[in-house]
Amino acid sequence: MSARVKKQEREGSGRARRFAALVRKETYQVVRDPSSILIAFVLPLILLFLFGYGVSLDTTQTRIGLVVEEATPLTRDLAASFQASRYFAVVNGRDRREFGDDLVLGRVRGIVVIPARFAADHAAGRNPAVQVIVDGSDPNTANFVQNYAQGTVANWERQLASEGQGHVPAIAAEQRFWFNPELTSRNFLVPGSIAIVMTLVGTLLTSLVVAREWERGTMEAMMATPVSAAELLAGKLLPYFILGLTSMTLCVLLAVFLFGVPFRGSTIALYALSAVFLMPALGQGLVISAVTKNQFLASQLALITAFLPAFLLSGFLFEINSMPTAIQWITYVVPARYLIPSLQTVFLAGDIWPMFARAIAVMFLIGCVFFALAARSTRKRIG
Amino acid sequence: MTSAPDNASAAVPFVRLSSVSKRFGEAPPALDSIDGVIAGGRITGLVGPDGAGKTTLIRLMTGLMLPDQGTVEVLGYDTRRDPASIQAAIGYMPQRFGLYEDLSVQENLDLYADLRGLPLAERGRTFAELLEFTDLAPFTTRLAGKLSGGMKQKLGLACALLRKPRLLLLDEPGVGVDPISRRDLWKMVENLTAEGIGVLWSTAYLDEAEACDHVLLLNQGRLLFSGSPHEMTGRVENRVFRLSGTVGRRRERLSRLLDQEGVVDGVIQGEAIRLVMKPGLTPPSFDEASSPRAAAAQPRFEDAFVDMLGGGPGGRSQLAETQRPFTADGGRPVIEARGLTKRFGDFTAADNITFDIPRGEIFGLLGPNGAGKSTTFKMLCGLLKPTAGEGRVAGFDLRRDAAEARNRLGYMAQKFSLYGDLSVLQNLNFFAGVYGLSGLRKRERIDLMTEIFDFRGIHDMSAKDLPLGLKQRLALACAVLHEPEVLFLDEPTSGVDPITRREFWTHINGLVEKGVTVLVTTHFMDEAEYCDRISLIYRGRSIALGSPDEMKARVAGKDLPDPTMEDAFIALVQGSEAKEAA
Numbered sequence: 001m002s003a004r005v006k007k008q009e010r011e012g013s014g015r016a017r018r019f020a021a022l023v024r025k026e027t028y029q030v031v032r033d034p035s036s037i038l039i040a041f042v043l044p045l046i047l048l049f050l051f052g053y054g055v056s057l058d059t060t061q062t063r064i065g066l067v068v069e070e071a072t073p074l075t076r077d078l079a080a081s082f083q084a085s086r087y088f089a090v091v092n093g094r095d096r097r098e099f100g101d102d103l104v105l106g107r108v109r110g111i112v113v114i115p116a117r118f119a120a121d122h123a124a125g126r127n128p129a130v131q132v133i134v135d136g137s138d139p140n141t142a143n144f145v146q147n148y149a150q151g152t153v154a155n156w157e158r159q160l161a162s163e164g165q166g167h168v169p170a171i172a173a174e175q176r177f178w179f180n181p182e183l184t185s186r187n188f189l190v191p192g193s194i195a196i197v198m199t200l201v202g203t204l205l206t207s208l209v210v211a212r213e214w215e216r217g218t219m220e221a222m223m224a225t226p227v228s229a230a231e232l233l234a235g236k237l238l239p240y241f242i243l244g245l246t247s248m249t250l251c252v253l254l255a256v257f258l259f260g261v262p263f264r265g266s267t268i269a270l271y272a273l274s275a276v277f278l279m280p281a282l283g284q285g286l287v288i289s290a291v292t293k294n295q296f297l298a299s300q301l302a303l304i305t306a307f308l309p310a311f312l313l314s315g316f317l318f319e320i321n322s323m324p325t326a327i328q329w330i331t332y333v334v335p336a337r338y339l340i341p342s343l344q345t346v347f348l349a350g351d352i353w354p355m356f357a358r359a360i361a362v363m364f365l366i367g368c369v370f371f372a373l374a375a376r377s378t379r380k381r382i383g
Numbered sequence: 384m385t386s387a388p389d390n391a392s393a394a395v396p397f398v399r400l401s402s403v404s405k406r407f408g409e410a411p412p413a414l415d416s417i418d419g420v421i422a423g424g425r426i427t428g429l430v431g432p433d434g435a436g437k438t439t440l441i442r443l444m445t446g447l448m449l450p451d452q453g454t455v456e457v458l459g460y461d462t463r464r465d466p467a468s469i470q471a472a473i474g475y476m477p478q479r480f481g482l483y484e485d486l487s488v489q490e491n492l493d494l495y496a497d498l499r500g501l502p503l504a505e506r507g508r509t510f511a512e513l514l515e516f517t518d519l520a521p522f523t524t525r526l527a528g529k530l531s532g533g534m535k536q537k538l539g540l541a542c543a544l545l546r547k548p549r550l551l552l553l554d555e556p557g558v559g560v561d562p563i564s565r566r567d568l569w570k571m572v573e574n575l576t577a578e579g580i581g582v583l584w585s586t587a588y589l590d591e592a593e594a595c596d597h598v599l600l601l602n603q604g605r606l607l608f609s610g611s612p613h614e615m616t617g618r619v620e621n622r623v624f625r626l627s628g629t630v631g632r633r634r635e636r637l638s639r640l641l642d643q644e645g646v647v648d649g650v651i652q653g654e655a656i657r658l659v660m661k662p663g664l665t666p667p668s669f670d671e672a673s674s675p676r677a678a679a680a681q682p683r684f685e686d687a688f689v690d691m692l693g694g695g696p697g698g699r700s701q702l703a704e705t706q707r708p709f710t711a712d713g714g715r716p717v718i719e720a721r722g723l724t725k726r727f728g729d730f731t732a733a734d735n736i737t738f739d740i741p742r743g744e745i746f747g748l749l750g751p752n753g754a755g756k757s758t759t760f761k762m763l764c765g766l767l768k769p770t771a772g773e774g775r776v777a778g779f780d781l782r783r784d785a786a787e788a789r790n791r792l793g794y795m796a797q798k799f800s801l802y803g804d805l806s807v808l809q810n811l812n813f814f815a816g817v818y819g820l821s822g823l824r825k826r827e828r829i830d831l832m833t834e835i836f837d838f839r840g841i842h843d844m845s846a847k848d849l850p851l852g853l854k855q856r857l858a859l860a861c862a863v864l865h866e867p868e869v870l871f872l873d874e875p876t877s878g879v880d881p882i883t884r885r886e887f888w889t890h891i892n893g894l895v896e897k898g899v900t901v902l903v904t905t906h907f908m909d910e911a912e913y914c915d916r917i918s919l920i921y922r923g924r925s926i927a928l929g930s931p932d933e934m935k936a937r938v939a940g941k942d943l944p945d946p947t948m949e950d951a952f953i954a955l956v957q958g959s960e961a962k963e964a965a
Contacts, residue, residue, distance in 0.1 A: 014500045021497030025483060025490070032485040032526075221481020222540075224445045225498040226471045382447045 002255045006244070018227050023108045024237025027278045030239060042195040052259045061089045061147060065099035065111040067093070081156040082112060094216075096133065101134055106275055110134040110145035129297065138159040138249070180220040190255045191343040194314040196307070197251055198274060201244040202281025203288070203306035210236060211298040221383060229378050237282055244278045244378045245271070254348070265346030269356055273342050276360045280335040281306070283370025289369070290377040312334035336362050342382030392393040394451065396420035397550050397581040398444055410848075413439045415604045416453065421583055421597075423549065425576050428595030428612070429585035430684075432880035434851045435601040436837030437585040438478065441554050444583070445475050456823060458549055458933040467737065471499075474548030478555050480539030487891040488538055489517055489526050497917045508738050513541040532752050533564025540568065548582045557586055558878075561678035561751030562908070562949045562954060569594065589685040590909070590949070600688065602880065607691055616682040619659055620692050622647070624666045625680040626656040634892040639700025641889070643667050648686065648695040650885065651892070652912050653932040659686045659694075678703040685909075686882055695885040700862065701835045703893020709742060709868045710898060715744050715778065717869060718763065722772035725758050732758040734771065734923040740916075745891070745901040750920035756904040757873070757918065763902065765789055766869060775870055790819070793867035796860050796877060803847030806837050809859055818865035832860040842847060852883035870894065870901045888913055908948040919955055922923055926959040 022368060030036045066082055068075050084088045093099055101106045113131035121128035133151045134142035162376055206379035213219040221233065252270065255261045284306055292298045312318060313327065314336035321329055333335045398421035401513045409665040412437045420425045429437050431651060442448040443455050446466030454623030455462045457469045475481075482491055492510055501509060514520040517537035520760045523528065527538060536556055543551060557565045572582050584595065592598050593612045596846075600608040600615070608615055626636075635655050645667070648659040657680060658666050659797070666677045689695050715741035719864055724735040733755040740746040748756045761767035763774050763895050779788035794800065811832060814826045833839055843847065844858060854874070862870065870891070876884040891913070895901055911917050912931055919927040919934070928933060935946050938954035948952070 017497050017500070021494050025486060025494050029485045030491060095651035184877065202532055216484070218478045218483055219480050220442075221475065222476045222498065223447055224470055224473070224475040224477075225495065226467065226500060227498050228467075365718065381449070 001334055003337030014226075015228075015231065015237045019235055022227070022231065023238050026209075026235060026239040030243060036205055036209070038245075039208075040170065040201050040243050041250065043200055044247050044251055045254070047193050047197060047200075048190065048254055048259075049191040052255075053188055061088060062110070062141070062148075063108045064091045064145060064149075065093055065096075065097045065102060065108045067094065067099070067113045069094070069114065069116040070119065072150070072187060074119045074122055075114045077119075077160075078114055078153070078156050080096045081152055081159075082149075085152050087144075088152075088182050096131075103133070106135070109138075109141050112149050131304060136195060186259055187317075187348060188344050190259055191347040192252045194255070194274075194315075195277065195314065195339045195343055196250055196310050196316065198244050198248055198339075199276060199281055199306050199310040199336060201240065201247050202278050204302040205243070206236065206282050207288040207292075207298040207360025209240075209293055209300045210286060211295045214236045214289070214293035215295060218241040223382070230375070233286060236286065240282060240285075241278050242276075243381060244281070245368050248274050261347055263347055264350040264352050266300055268344075269346050269351045269353075273339060273346065273356060273360065276363045277339045280363055280370050283367050283374055286374035287370055290374060301327060304360055309334045313337065314340050316340050333366065335366050337363050387781060397423045397458055398583075399456040401454050403440075403450045403455055403614055405436075405443065405448070405450050407701035412604050413601040414450075416442075417535030417601075417606045419599050419606060419609050421550075421581055421599075424579045425596035426572060426582045426584055426594075428466045428592045428598040429583055429601065429812045430587075430589065430595075430598055432587055432851070432883075433878035434603075435587075435602055436604045437553055437587075440601070441475075441552050441585060444469075444552060444676040446470060447620060447863075463932070472549050474543030474545075474551045476539045476551075476553050476556060476557065478542045480535050481542065482535060482539055485526060485639070487524050488530070489523040491538060491542060491922075492545065496545050499546040500730075502547050503523060508628070509545060510920040513544060516737060517541050518567075521795045531562045531564075533567070536560050536564060536568060537571075538590050540571065544575070547578075547843070550583070551575065552583045554585050554586065556584065557588060557591060559752040559906070561754075561906075561956075562952050564751075568955065579787070582678065588907070588909075589688060589881070590947070592684045596672065600691075602692070607688075612684055613867075615684055615687045616689075619686045621679065622660050622662060622690075623663075623680045623682045623686050624658045624660065624674070624677045626658060626666060626677050627654065628676050635896055635905040636891065638892060638896075639699035640667070641695065648689040648885070649698075650695075650888070653935070654930065654933075656947055657686075659690055677718075689881050692882055695882060695890065698889055699928055702859075702890045702891045704895055705831060705835070706732035706894055707866065714741070716740055716775075717777055718746070719775040720755070720759070720763060720772070722843065723759060723762050723769050724771040724776055725755075725762060725767060726770045731923050733762065733769075736918070736920070736925050737772075738918055738925070740902065740927060743895055743898045744915045745895055745903060745913060747911050747914035747917035748904040748920050749904070749906070749908075751906050754906075754920045755923040756906075756920050758923075760871065760873065760902070764792070764794060788863075791867055792871055793862035793865065793871040794871045794873075795862040800858050800861065801846045801854060804845060806843050806845055808842040809840075810861055814861040815864050818866055828864050828866075832864065837928050851879060852886075855879055855883050855887060859887065863894070870899055872901060872903045874905050874907065874910075875903065876910060877905060901940070908952065911948050919952065921956050921959065924959075927955045 030040070036213075064082075066079055067077050079092075082088055091099075096111055096113050099108055100113045103111060113133070113134040115129065115131060118128045118130070130149070130153050132146050134145045137143050213222075252263070256263050265302050285302065288301045288305070289298050292301060310316070313320075313331045313334045315331070316336065320331050322333070322335070342359045345355060400417050402416040402418060403414055404412055404416050406412040420745070429440065431437055439448065442463065443450055444457055446457070446462040446469045449463055458472050460468045462469060480755045483494065483534070492513070496506060498511075503934060504926075514523065517540065519534065519538060519541065522534065527535060530538065540553070553572070556568060560568075571582065576582055583779065584591070586592065591680055592600070594615070595612060598608065598610065598612050631650060633656055635907060636647050637651060639957065640646055640656065640658065640887060645661045645664040646658060647661055649656050658705070669841045672827065718740040720736050720738050723733055724731070733773060736755075736759050738746065750756050758767065762769045763776060763781065765776075765781045765788055768782070776788040777791040779791070781788055802813065805813060808829075811829045815829060818830060833842070834858065836859075841853065846854065849857065872891075879887070891901060902908065905911060914931060916928065916930050917923045927937070929937075931948060934951045934955065935948065938946050938951045943950055
């Protein structure tokens with residue numbers, strides 16, 4: 001009896017020591033290998049700066065061509081409204097044909113035409129029309145130009161009415177934006193990019209380091225020792241789990257203190273969400289490397305099956321609701337889809353646990369599936 | 384009664400292979416019903432050319448791979464049922480030593496000590512012993528990636544020995560390591576067998592087989608021989624001869640000898656010819672004035688291997704016969720290296736390398752991996768700009784006319800020069816295009832190569848799926864498509880089976896007779912014997928230059944009356960180190 005207990009104890013301590021040895025080895029490698037530092041810290045910084053400073057979904061000072069076909073006090077007043085708008089940089093013209101080439105070449109993003117009849121229609125009490133021509137090949141910008149042009153006209157009308165010169169619009173919608181009142185896109189892009197960063201560390205880096213062990217033959221040497229496949233996997237996971245959280249922490253600090261993104265939720269929620277998200281991310285990395293055993297293929301697969309979906313199919317940049325139904329279905333298995341809205345909530349709104357609980361549950365489930373696959377494909381076998 | 388287990392374990396072989404077969408996909412079986420045993424207390428050589436199935440067989444013994452048919456029993460455990468017990472009791476060094484390059488020597492040892500469960504109390508003593516045994520004690524803090532090939536190999540061995548295994552499996556420990564380290568390692572392993580450890584040493588070098596206590600000879604997945612190397616060489620006893628006195632004519636003479644009745648095998652050995660005859664026959668005599676002397680020679684493992692395979696190929700090279708001859712042109716050397724030096728930062732990869740190669744000579748750059756052979760080679764191909772010195776190929780200065788020079792040379796690197804995903808014909812077409820052949824001439828040359836090397840049936844096969852021997856032929860065909868007057872060969876036949884190797888050198892010998900000039904780099908001592916002259920490259924410098932026989936004569940002495948090329952290499956390197964130290 002006591003002999004068996006002792007044997008179990010001995011095996012237990014052997015396992016603990018093997019695990020500790022694997023973790024230590026992995027940590028040394030992370031610290032000494034410039035490529036893991038690059039992926040875990042430099043790449044995230046670049047991404048964060050890109051989304052913090054470079055990419056902005058707000059339009060400011062979009063160049064448009066403004067055509068006033070007939071110069072009257074009224075049309076001059078409206079034109080002045082456009083010129084005063086902080087959304088537009090206005091180029092004046094007399095004929096819309098002047099801007100045809102500019103629109104094609106992208107020198108202006110839209111043409112606003114105040115037609116010759118405008119003043120006459122206004123005076124006659126008919127509803128005067130303003131023509132907005134946009135470049136539909138860039139729908140995003142086209143929408144902005146159209147909406148802001150309409151807004152500018154509506155504002156001008158309201159102002160005119162208050163001065164007692166025009167018709168008061170029947171209903172005026174008063175807009176208020178909650179959580180991100182200035183509608184700064186940085187405030188939701190930066191939290192989203194943290195999810196992308198964790199995908200990089202979790203999936204790309206993990207798949208690369210495991211594939212490297214296959215390539216260099218160290219995997220074979222380890223497998224021929226008493227270490228078990230589960231210990232091998234766990235020994236890989238823990239260091240990269242910690243690395244993923246470290247990288248995330250760095251990003252959050254930058255987001256809050258450098259970019260001034262508000263942080264209204266709790267640290268506990270942040271870490272709980274991130275930690276659970278790393279499960280599917282790491283699991284996917286392990287599966288990829290176990291299947292490919294080759295760094296080049298592993299990096300390609302990681303980029304295509306993890307990085308791009310996290311980018312494109314998570315609601316990070318593109319609204320999921322406006323995707324075709326089939327694509328919407330695919331987004332359900334993209335773990336970032338659950339993390340990104342939750343992270344944005346943690347930053348901008350605060351802790352909304354029912355939402356987090358659902359996200360955590362789904363990510364945990366996807367993580368379990370990946371781990372099961374990884375365990376199946378990483379047996380102590382070659383070929 | 385108490386001693387019974389000991390007796391029993393001595394009687395039970397360490398490894399028992401019973402009709403073991405393994406097949407990968409559609410290819411011919413990698414291992415075809417192998418039976419054999421490996422015993423403790425001795426070195427068993429697992430010998431065979433690349434692709435013979437050595438690594439597969441070792442992996443089957445570790446339990447990392449399972450046989451399709453048959454059983455592998457290691458130390459009494461079946462690999463299917465109890466791989467964990469096997470893995471706990473063996474030491475295994477895979478081909479690339481299994482070291483973590485980002486970890487220091489000590490960290491690698493610690494890692495494997497933990498993985499193998501070496502008790503903490505024993506560590507101090509074990510580490511000290513192993514570090515002394517491997518001479519690595521001064522380097523414990525150095526990263527494994529920064530060690531030389533020989534040191535890596537010793538560290539790999541130390542990691543495999545941490546928990547004194549009962550069976551030690553070494554997969555090609557001698558590859559890419561200089562001969563001195565190889566000898567050191569052999570001595571270390573020999574000491575282990577005295578303690579009863581069973582050692583399996585796999586190798587493609589047939590001279591290593593001769594030193595083993597027992598040999599398993601694999602060829603194309605089949606076990607050709609199992610027994611002592613002495614038994615093996617016994618089959619060609621009194622049938623091996625050395626023909627000397629053929630200076631200058633030996634290649635042409637060998638070619639004629641090989642086609643004669645009764646000649647089983649023949650190779651160039653320095654200035655002599657080595658012949659294996661059918662039983663009871665003596666070498667044919669020549670009716671010329673300078674009749675060569677034939678003396679009986681010590682049979683070698685390779686002689687017996689070729690004999691076992693039914694003898695070497697004939698001496699005719701259709702390739703050489705169709706080659707237009709290059710005539711001597713005023714005696715100017717075809718390849719000239721003048722003080723070639725290449726520095727990478729503060730590391731000097733090649734230091735003041737100088738030699739001339741006249742037309743129709745085979746010249747060898749011999750040295751271990753990392754000695755500076757490839758750097759010199761690349762400078763002469765015009766692929767690397769020398770830091771100092773100059774090189775000329777076929778009269779063209781490599782700094783100014785590298786492209787012209789390259790047009791006149793054919794380059795063959797056995798392992799990398801083919802496009803694996805292209806078919807045989809596509810490879811031929813591609814290389815013909817690269818060398819500027821077109822139209823009728825291109826078609827003629829490709830047809831000729833197809834005929835000479837017998838590619839007709841395999842035109843559409845992917846190069847990567849070809850058996851090694853065919854890959855070798857295709858690589859040669861691609862290198863000579865444009866009838867170059869200079870051939871650069873990079874380790875052309877290391878690890879290749881002896882029949883393919885002979886076929887290859889028959890072609891090269893024939894081409895050389897037609898005036899083609901050949902530069903060979905190799906770390907493989909046997910290959911050096913085919914050369915007219917060699918330059919020994921060690922740590923970036925040329926430490927000796929001369930014919931293989933001269934080199935051997937230089938180191939011959941009382942204790943070494945008939946040194947091999949390897950003996951000569953080691954003695955010359957040690958001499959140069961002693962000079963440096965003085």
